[in-house]
Structure formats: structure tokens, C-alpha cells
Amino acid sequence: MARVEIHAIEAAGARIAGAVRRTPVERSASLSALAGVPIHLKLEHQQITGAFKLRGATNAILSLSAAEKARGVVAASTGNHGRALAYAAAAAGIRCVVCMSALVPENKLAAIRALGAETRIVGRSQDDAQVEVDRLVADEGLAGIPPFDHPAVIAGQGTLGLEILADVPDSQCVLIPLSGGGLIAGIAAAIKAKNPSVRVVGVSMARGAAMQASLAAGRPVAVEELPTLADSLGGGIGLSNRWTFDMVRAFVDEVVLLSEAEIAAGIRHAYAEEREIVEGGGAVGIAALLAGKVRPSGPTVALLSGRNIAMDLHRRIISGADGLEAT
Numbered sequence: 001m002a003r004v005e006i007h008a009i010e011a012a013g014a015r016i017a018g019a020v021r022r023t024p025v026e027r028s029a030s031l032s033a034l035a036g037v038p039i040h041l042k043l044e045h046q047q048i049t050g051a052f053k054l055r056g057a058t059n060a061i062l063s064l065s066a067a068e069k070a071r072g073v074v075a076a077s078t079g080n081h082g083r084a085l086a087y088a089a090a091a092a093g094i095r096c097v098v099c100m101s102a103l104v105p106e107n108k109l110a111a112i113r114a115l116g117a118e119t120r121i122v123g124r125s126q127d128d129a130q131v132e133v134d135r136l137v138a139d140e141g142l143a144g145i146p147p148f149d150h151p152a153v154i155a156g157q158g159t160l161g162l163e164i165l166a167d168v169p170d171s172q173c174v175l176i177p178l179s180g181g182g183l184i185a186g187i188a189a190a191i192k193a194k195n196p197s198v199r200v201v202g203v204s205m206a207r208g209a210a211m212q213a214s215l216a217a218g219r220p221v222a223v224e225e226l227p228t229l230a231d232s233l234g235g236g237i238g239l240s241n242r243w244t245f246d247m248v249r250a251f252v253d254e255v256v257l258l259s260e261a262e263i264a265a266g267i268r269h270a271y272a273e274e275r276e277i278v279e280g281g282g283a284v285g286i287a288a289l290l291a292g293k294v295r296p297s298g299p300t301v302a303l304l305s306g307r308n309i310a311m312d313l314h315r316r317i318i319s320g321a322d323g324l325e326a327t
């Protein structure tokens, strides 16, 4: 089975170094006191575009041939991957098309356009948008860059594993948000190659955890997609998954699942105690520690993966206003 190797992740680190931020790691006094071991936060939500996906998108774009660069890239994501791809394409001076359904809110459309990407509105669902991506790949020769199941994307995200080990060399455990698995597959491949004794824990929301369901089934399976505060962790892993399912199964030690109330508590803690604005998907590592679902016995790093949360939602969560604890 093909896997992304450490040399590809190290090469990605060199390739993207001038184009992405090397985000800081900070020790959390409050979480360290709570856990009784040093807890560090990798502040990747401070990445340009507000999420780690810039690493994978940049590595994928910079890995294209000159002929591919001349034709451009395409994707169907309007979330953090779409933003990242639009930004990385503009930085590299290449064409980027983002396909989306007519149901995508106007503010997301405007944000992608503001980053310099072309937008195509097609159909009423993500699947319709993906059909247009496939057409542009076939008819116009654009390079389709998916959000997680792609070796250059995984290698780009894996550069976070190298930075975590460099900045916290005595790490015994890392807590990584998990959806399609590009982030944790890259990080786990890097960390296990350097120090196999480090425990790699994936954290997902209980509502619609596709990777966890697939691991349990022994093959990629579809799950019902439900609304969640960790919206960037929604969606499936792809029934014909080629890379991340196998890598997660090989390298990830454990997956823990969180309730909506636990995720809300993570967002609230990030703001009140760490003074950081973090989206639901970015707060799950903190949330897992607060909930006692991970009890580390040595120095631990929780990755804060993104900060792109609607500010009115954030305001309601931090004020504990509207019963989100109960959802």
C-alpha cells in the first residue's frame, strides 16, 4: 500500500518554507495544571488563511509541473481548503477555480473571490460541484487538488509533525483534529518515523465521525452528515479513499469522540484561558483534555488547527448564551 514517507514530508517543509507561517508553540498554564503534565498548544490557527490547510495546498501547487501550473488548479471546497487553495494559487501566480453549489452562502463566495479565485456555481449539492471539478480536470486539464486524499497535501500537513518534534522534543502524546485524515496522516507519518513511541491521538466530533466509523468497519464507509460546532470536521473520507484511511490505520494510536457540549467548552476555554479565537474543529484537542477523554502521562501537544468561526456563533458560545451545551 502506498504511503507518504518521511523524505516527502521533509521535502515539503523545504518547499513551503517561504510561503507559510512557522506557527508558534506555547505552554498552557491552565491545561498543564489540570492535566498534571506539561501541555503545549501548537497555534496553527494563526496560519495565513486561518487554518493549516495552506500547508498542503501550497505543497501540492508547488509540486506541479510547469505545464500543469500553466493550466491551473480546481477544487470543490468552500471551507478552509478552498480558501487555502485560492490563496496558494494567487501566491504562485496560477489560475484557481473553486466549484460550489448554489446553496453556498454569499459571504463564503465573496471570501473565495476576494482571494483571487474564479468561482463556478453548479447544482444544489457538493456532489454536483464535484461533477464540475471532474469535468474541468477532463476537459480543460486543470489539476484537481482534493482537501485530504492526495500525497502532496498529506506531506504538506505532515510538516506540522516535524515542527512539533523540533519545538517540543520531549513530546509523549499529540492530539490532532481528525476528519478526512490528511492532517493526522501526515503528522503521524512524520512523528512515527522520528520517534515511534510518541502517542498520536485523533479527535473528532461524535456526530458523523467518518474515519472512526471506517476504522471500526475495516473499510471506508459513509456516515450521515449532521450539523456540528466542529463544521470543518464534517464530511466523509471517500468510499474510494486511497491514502489517508490506510495511513491512519497504520499510524494513529487512538481516536476519541466528543459531544457538542464538550466542543463548546473547548472553544470557551481557548478564549477565556488562552486568549485565542479557535473554531470548533480547532478546539477539539483542548476539549478532549478538559473532558478527561485523554489522560496524558507526559508532555503533550494539542494542535489548534483553525480559527475560521463565524463571530456571532463564537460570541454566543463564549457567553454560554443559547443552550449549545445541550445540543
Ligand SMILES: *Cc1c(COP(=O)(O)O)cnc(C)c1O
Pocket: 051, 052, 053, 080, 081, 147, 148, 177, 178, 179, 180, 181, 182, 183, 184, 232, 233, 279, 281, 282, 305, 306, 307
Ligand atoms: C480540514 C480541517 C481539519 C481536518 O483535517 P483532515 O485532514 O480532513 O482530517 C481540522 N481542523 C480544521 C480547522 C480544518 O479545516
